[in-house]
Amino acid sequence: CYEYAILLIKKGLAYVCDLSPEEMNEYRGTLTTPGRESPWRNRSVEENLDLFERMKNGEFPEGSRTLRAKIDMASPNMNLRDPALYRIKHMPHYRQGYKWCIYPMYDYAHPIQDAMEGITYSLCSLEFENNRPLYNWVVENIGLFKPEPRQIEFARLNITYTVMSKRYLRKLVFEGHVDGWDDPRMPTLCALRRRGYTPSSIFEFVRRAGIAKANSIVDIELLEHCIREELNTTAPRRIAVLDPIKVTVVNYPEDKTEYFSLPNNPGDPNAGTRELPFTRELYIDRDDFAEVPPPKFHRLKPGGEVRLMGAYIVKLEETVKNPDGSIAELRVSADLETRDGNPADGRKVKGTIHWLSAKHAATATVMLYDKLFTEPNLNNIPEDKDFTDYINPDSLKVITDAKIEPSLAGSNPGDRFQFVRTGYFCRDTKNPDTFNRIVTLKDSYKF
RNA sequence: AGGGGCGUCGCCAAGCCGGUAAGGCACAGGACUUUGACUCCUGCAUUCGUCGGUUCGAAUCCGGCCGCCCCUGCCA
Numbered sequence: 001c002y003e004y005a006i007l008l009i010k011k012g013l014a015y016v017c018d019l020s021p022e023e024m025n026e027y028r029g030t031l032t033t034p035g036r037e038s039p040w041r042n043r044s045v046e047e048n049l050d051l052f053e054r055m056k057n058g059e060f061p062e063g064s065r066t067l068r069a070k071i072d073m074a075s076p077n078m079n080l081r082d083p084a085l086y087r088i089k090h091m092p093h094y095r096q097g098y099k100w101c102i103y104p105m106y107d108y109a110h111p112i113q114d115a116m117e118g119i120t121y122s123l124c125s126l127e128f129e130n131n132r133p134l135y136n137w138v139v140e141n142i143g144l145f146k147p148e149p150r151q152i153e154f155a156r157l158n159i160t161y162t163v164m165s166k167r168y169l170r171k172l173v174f175e176g177h178v179d180g181w182d183d184p185r186m187p188t189l190c191a192l193r194r195r196g197y198t199p200s201s202i203f204e205f206v207r208r209a210g211i212a213k214a215n216s217i218v219d220i221e222l223l224e225h226c227i228r229e230e231l232n233t234t235a236p237r238r239i240a241v242l243d244p245i246k247v248t249v250v251n252y253p254e255d256k257t258e259y260f261s262l263p264n265n266p267g268d269p270n271a272g273t274r275e276l277p278f279t280r281e282l283y284i285d286r287d288d289f290a291e292v293p294p295p296k297f298h299r300l301k302p303g304g305e306v307r308l309m310g311a312y313i314v315k316l317e318e319t320v321k322n323p324d325g326s327i328a329e330l331r332v333s334a335d336l337e338t339r340d341g342n343p344a345d346g347r348k349v350k351g352t353i354h355w356l357s358a359k360h361a362a363t364a365t366v367m368l369y370d371k372l373f374t375e376p377n378l379n380n381i382p383e384d385k386d387f388t389d390y391i392n393p394d395s396l397k398v399i400t401d402a403k404i405e406p407s408l409a410g411s412n413p414g415d416r417f418q419f420v421r422t423g424y425f426c427r428d429t430k431n432p433d434t435f436n437r438i439v440t441l442k443d444s445y446k447f
Numbered sequence: 448a449g450g451g452g453c454g455u456c457g458c459c460a461a462g463c464c465g466g467u468a469a470g471g472c473a474c475a476g477g478a479c480u481u482u483g484a485c486u487c488c489u490g491c492a493u494u495c496g497u498c499g500g501u502u503c504g505a506a507u508c509c510g511g512c513c514g515c516c517c518c519u520g521c522c523a
Contacts, residue, residue, distance in 0.1 A: 021521055030519055032449045066521050076450040078519050087521035106523050130451055130518045153452085155516095160458080208471055210460050212453095215516055219458045222472045232485060267485060298483065307481050342481085352481045376458095421482045445483045 001104045001112050002056070004142050005067060005085060009048045013141050014085055015041055016051040017068045024066075027073070028081050034074035035081045041070060055088055058101035062088045067102075071137060079134045083107060107131055111138045114149035122149050125156040126213065157209065158217040160376040162187045168378075168387060177391055178372070184436050185372045185395050195369065196416050196426025196438035201227040217377055224439045231416060231424045231438070236264040236271065239309075239354045240419040240435070241403040242366060244283035246329045246358065250317060251336070252280040257357075260339075262310040274407050278311050281358040283403050288353040289330060291319060294447050298351035300330065307352040309420065313338040354420050361403040365434040366425070368397040404435075 008014035017040045019027060029035030043051075052067055054060065067086035075081055085108040093100035104112075114122045122135075128151065135151045158164055163172075164187060172178050172186070181188050184195035192202060205226040209218045239262075258278045265271035284300070293301040300306050305315045312334040320329040335343060343349075375381060375390040408417070413429040416438070423440040 017521095019521095024521075025519075028519055030449090032519095034449095035519090063521065068521095078450085081519085084521050089521090103521095105521075110523090126452070127517055128523090132451090155453090208459080210471090212460070214453055214460090216459060219472060222459070225472060228484090237482075266480090266482075296483090309481060311481090313481090338481095349481085351483080354482075418482085418484085421484070441482075441484050443483065 001109050002102075004112060004144075005052065005104075005108075006049070007144075008069070008085075008141060009052060009067075010045055011141065012045060013070050014048070014067055015043050015070055016048050016055065017041070017066050017082075017084075018064065019066075021063055024084075028078065029073070031078070037073050038068070038082065041082070052086075052102075055086070056100060056102045058088075058090060058098065060088055062090055064088065069108075069134075069137065071134075077130060077133055079107065079131055080137070083134060107134045108138055111135045111149055111151075112142070114151075115139065115145035118147070119149045120147050122151045124151060124153055126153050126215070129153050153213070154211050155213055155215055157206070158215075158379070159187060159223065160217055160220045161371040161373050162220070163373075163378050163387060171388065172372075175388070177388060182430075184367065184369050194426075194429060195436055196424065197223075197227055198230055198416075201230045204230070217379070220371065227439055228424065228442070231418060233265075233268065235416045235418045235424055237262070237266070237420050238408055238417045239276070239356055239405045240364070240366065240408070240422060240425070241283045241285050241354065241356050241361070242368075242399055242419075242422065243286040244356075244401075244403045245286050245289065245327055247282040247284050247314075247355070248329060248331050249280050249282065249312075249314065249334050250331050251333045254280050256280070257359075260310045276310065276405060276407075277357045277360045278308075279357040279359050282308075283356045283358055283361060284308075284330075284353055289316075289327075291327075296445075299353055300332075300351075305335075305349045307338075307349050308334075308355045309352050311339065311355070312336065313343065313349050354422075356403050356405055358403075360406050362406055362409050364402050364404045364408070365431070366399040366402040367428070367434055367436045368399065369437050370395050370397075402435075 005014060017024070017038045019038055019040065027036050027038060051065065055065055055067070065088060066084040068082045069085050071080045071082055073081050084105050086102045086104050088101055089103045090098065090101055092098055132151050132153070139145060139148050156164065163169060169181075169186065169188065173181055178186055182190040182194045184191055205223045208222060208226070256279065259275040260278055261273045262276050263271065263273050288299040290297055290299065290301050298306070300316050302316055302319065305313055307313050314332040314334050316330060317333050318331040319327060320331060322328045337344060371392050372395050373387070373390045374392045378387045378390065381387065381390065411417070411427055413427050413432045416424060416426045419425050421441065424438040425435040426438050428434045428436050
């Protein structure tokens with residue numbers, strides 16, 4: 001950059017200006033009125049060269065002088081009103097230490113660096129559109145770049161219910177609203193990775209969202225759709241009972257253990273199967289039982305039947321309660337003829353629920369992540385509000401005593417599964433005993 | 448106010464050297480289902496910010512207006 005600056009000085013296209021920051025601001029004019037030329041604008045090439053050299057060597061204090069491009073103080077584009085190219089900074093240079101005291105401005109260094117790196121299309125976001133004429137000015141007036149780099153702008157990605165700017169993300173981390181840059185609720189790549197999002201699902205999301213110049217905010221549902229779509233074909237199904245209640249199969253022998261074979265992916269026969277132990281004492285999810293069922297409730301209810309996935313059809317016989325009224329245990333009877341199919345009498349059982357043998361189930365911690373904010377568009381909140389006012393208090397629910405099927409114990413950190421009827425989960429890489437919910441399954445059932 | 452951009456379905460987004468509105472997400476029905484998942488059908492802009500002009504014909508060309516974003520750092 002330095003050599004090219006010398007070149008521009010020699011061409012009479014750059015000059016050392018002694019205006020103070022305040023003066024320069026005043027000379028710049030306003031959006032509607034032209035600026036005035038600096039009194040130092042027409043120094044000789046020799047003087048400019050000498051002063052620039054001495055700026056570099058640290059002879060002048062910070063803020064005393066700048067190297068400026070000689071363009072047009074009356075330009076309607078403020079960036080072209082003799083922008084600073086170099087300013088003095090008395091800070092240690094990464095290689096020259098305190099012997100080097102000048103540093104180039106972004107607008108000057110950017111096109112040069114692009115050219116040196118062989119960049120032909122320099123992509124950036126919309127707010128740099130006004131800088132493009134200056135980018136081109138540098139490229140054209142240095143005139144030495146073989147493929148001349150070109151700057152092309154496009155709109156940055158925004159997603160509903162989250163923030164994307166570094167400034168905001170930084171605040172979330174530093175104020176402790178999240179556990180760090182890789183907190184699985186963050187939209188950072190390291191967080192998405194920890195959450196369980198695959199690179200391919202993110203690529204697919206970005207591809208479908210598209211690239212354009214309109215400021216926009218993409219529905220988070222599109223991102224979720226992309227990871228569900230991928231994991232539906234690749235994630236092995238497993239059973240986890242997040243909020244367990246005890247179920248006793250009254251007509252099943254106390255000391256018997258049967259193994260049922262469940263598909264790893266019902267949509268993909270090649271995915272194989274795994275064995276799941278069945279005993280008299282089971283766990284099912286609290287959500288799958290209702291003492292007073294809402295309409296169209298296809299799960300366990302008084303007098304009703306459900307299919308235990310991959311096993312028997314079961315009928316609720318009795319609800320045992322604790323003294324405080326809470327449910328202690330559900331007692332059901334199994335139709336032992338339905339192990340491999342439907343009942344001979346042709347009756348239809350609508351619901352299928354997941355279950356685990358109490359004796360065999362392992363315990364795990366499960367992190368249920370939800371949207372970090374309650375407001376879809378954080379760029380659109382009232383003036384007197386801060387974006388942190390909209391943080392979702394329920395963005396994380398920790399379950400410490402979830403029951404998981406035994407086979408999950410042999411999985412590795414980073415492995416992804418579909419917890420059947422619940423969602424997609426990823427074994428955490430930082431805390432291997434926990435599973436992160438990547439995304440829920442779609443659920444068309446409305447209470 | 449001067450300049451630079453942008454405005455097509457709830458959210459994205461093709462189309463834009465004129466020929467009569469792709470696709471995805473979301474949503475709503477239905478089929479299938481030992482995941483209320485998946486899959487599969489079906490529906491979802493007579494209209495392209497708006498007004499007017501040119502034309503046999505305009506989202507596409509022309510003009511006015513409206514709305515939103517960016518620009519007055521020796522930040523990036």
